[in-house]
Ligand SMILES: Nc1ncnc2c1ncn2[C@@H]1O[C@H](COP(=O)(O)OP(=O)(O)OP(=O)(O)O)[C@@H](O)[C@H]1O
């Protein structure tokens with residue numbers, strides 16, 4: 001497909017659990033990402049949602065090759081990242097950038113804004129040393145920061161401003177794809193909206209592809225073209241943002257959507273809510289078959305047999321549930 | 329007589345960088361059985377208000393400069409330490425955003441849950457343990473007989489929150505103060521915890537002060553809401569009125585910046601600028617630098633919270649002057 005920029009095929013990232021101090025014993029495996037198939041289109045905003053621990057951040061780190069993949073392939077612009085040489089990887093890193101949740105932790109407290117933004121420019125030799133200051137100023141303006149703050153340190157900025165600096169750093173190398181892992185979760189409502197607008201505006205202006213991870217579905221719906229819902233290391237539903245969130249098909253997505261409190265006192269008090277029992281299960285010993293079956297209201301014996309594959313449900317949606325045809 | 333009546337509370341922090349007027353003239357009351365929501369951005373003084381009532385302000389740097397907080401006729405801010413102890417932790421209890429602030433990591437959960445009972449009630453250890461077990465079951469901990477002997481780190485985030493709720497409710501308090509108890513949790517777990525608080529409230533007939541920055545959570549849970557900005561209450565009303573007919577420009581702006589209420593794809597409404605620095609002297613209305621309706625008069629006079637009718641009060645000078653603030 002010519003309009004796809006990133007392709008994940010059966011991607012698996014497992015972590016060994018070891019015990020013991022001197023002699024490490026292997027006692028189990030965390031299947032953080034366990035068979036993800038996903039094609040990301042050039043220029044789209046793809047939202048990724050799911051409960052804590054379902055593997056969103058691990059998938060993000062896998063895409064950026066920050067953790068070793070256990071299986072499957074990540075192909076960026078036709079190049080398989082897993083088999084790339086170091087030099088090719090370095091080039092790929094320029095095209096792929098990440099923005100993290102915590103703007104406090106992700107910036108070096110001892111580096112000024114100038115140093116933070118100049119570093120990638122110099123490391124990757126994208127501009128001559130004498131042009132760096134001008135480029136840093138340009139980046140700062142792009143994210144709505146006044147260049148006169150160039151010599152300030154991260155602690156002198158508010159959370160929202162720090163997130164702008166982190167976004168500017170991600171944009172420094174003019175990447176093609178940005179993976180933003182909960183970039184607004186740590187921010188106040190009014191500041192969240194400012195950062196969301198900035199991301200939306202930048203993706204349009206620079207024809208960026210954005211993978212946007214969040215647990216707030218209303219935020220995801222607002223910014224994304226498509227949404228992927230993850231449960232225990234797998235994608236269980238994928239489709240157009242408004243469709244998935246307004247008319248969820250997979251039983252898990254239905255529960256997730258119904259758990260969002262709505263800011264309307266009239267409907268909020270009367271509406272039927274699906275409250276899932278229990279905690280999200282652990283990816284160490286995921287339930288057999290459909291991993292959602294212990295919490296699923298529609299589960300039957302057949303659900304415990306095999307993990308359902310993600311299959312097409314209409315032209316724009318994919319759902320992984322064996323009982324899809326029987327669901328109300 | 330209201331259960332809790334707070335008048336003109338002022339709590340300031342004296343630091344090297346100046347005096348932070350974290351709470352600066354806050355008055356409100358809570359009736360028996362009522363649920364009051366307190367919303368506002370971070371730093372607006374929500375937690376400090378409740379910490380002041382609970383006697384949890386570190387002094388120094390903090391100082392309760394003025395005010396009274398009558399609980400059932402006893403002023404918690406000026407009564408004897410003995411009287412305060414008979415109320416705090418027994419008739420009024422508090423739960424926190426991070427359960428680890430109230431759970432001791434080195435002590436088994438069983439010891440921590442029975443502690444308030446052993447302090448406040450003439451009860452044997454055995455009976456206390458039996459009550460603790462019943463309470464853990466009531467808050468939905470499966471296999472409670474075994475898990476009661478666990479350490480806090482052996483529980484997931486959602487379960488720790490339940491343990492903390494069990495601990496807060498075991499003395500059957502008349503007032504529960506909940507400081508963002510679901511902010512760090514998944515929406516699915518949040519839905520469980522909100523249901524639990526509602527259920528316990530109905531069973532015990534207790535009043536709840538629920539602090540949150542999420543207007544969605546407020547809409548389903550609270551009878552009345554008050555909005556804080558820069559250490560003051562700017563608007564208070566019954567929940568329905570606050571959502572349907574907000575009058576203060578800050579409340580209106582806060583509501584407009586919720587993604588769920590805005591059409592998809594459009595640029596999100598944002599409140600320009602940042603919340604004020606409460607260590608600086610703020611002349612007049614603290615919201616003026618960000619308010620689209622501000623005029624010179626707004627910084628000349630100090631706004632007070634005045635009643636529009638018996639259940640609705642707000643602090644915008646222009647609304648009080650009878651002006652209609654229409655958006656342009
Ligand atoms: N380096 C690691 N070693 C062992 N287990 C890990 C490692 N990194 C992540 N995991 C586990 O993998 C699972 C998925 O974690 P991940 O951080 O991807 O979740 P997430 O969806 O991003 O959650 P959250 O919403 O809380 O950020 C979790 O069970 C986590 O404990």
Ligand SMILES: Nc1ncnc2c1ncn2[C@@H]1O[C@H](COP(=O)(O)OP(=O)(O)O)[C@@H](O)[C@H]1O
Pocket residue numbers: 341343348349350351368369370371372373374375376377386389390606
């Ligand atoms: N121990 C402290 N020392 C100095 N300032 C404090 C302290 N605790 C709170 N503050 C200040 O008080 C203000 C209100 O804080 P808080 O009540 O925690 O806000 P909220 O709960 O609404 O987010 C903030 O400006 C904060 O920095």
Ligand code: SF4
Pocket residue numbers: 250251252290291292293294296297298299300303308320321322323324
């Ligand atoms: S496959 Fe079965 S258990 Fe899984 S979501 Fe569908 S109905 Fe529920």
Ligand code: SF4
Pocket residue numbers: 576577578613614615616617619620621622623626631643644645646647
């Ligand atoms: S008093 Fe003035 S600045 Fe303050 S909210 Fe009202 S119109 Fe805005």
Ligand SMILES: [Mg+2]
Pocket residue numbers: 056057058181
């Ligand atoms: Mg994560």
Ligand SMILES: [Mg+2]
Pocket residue numbers: 374375376507
């Ligand atoms: Mg707080």
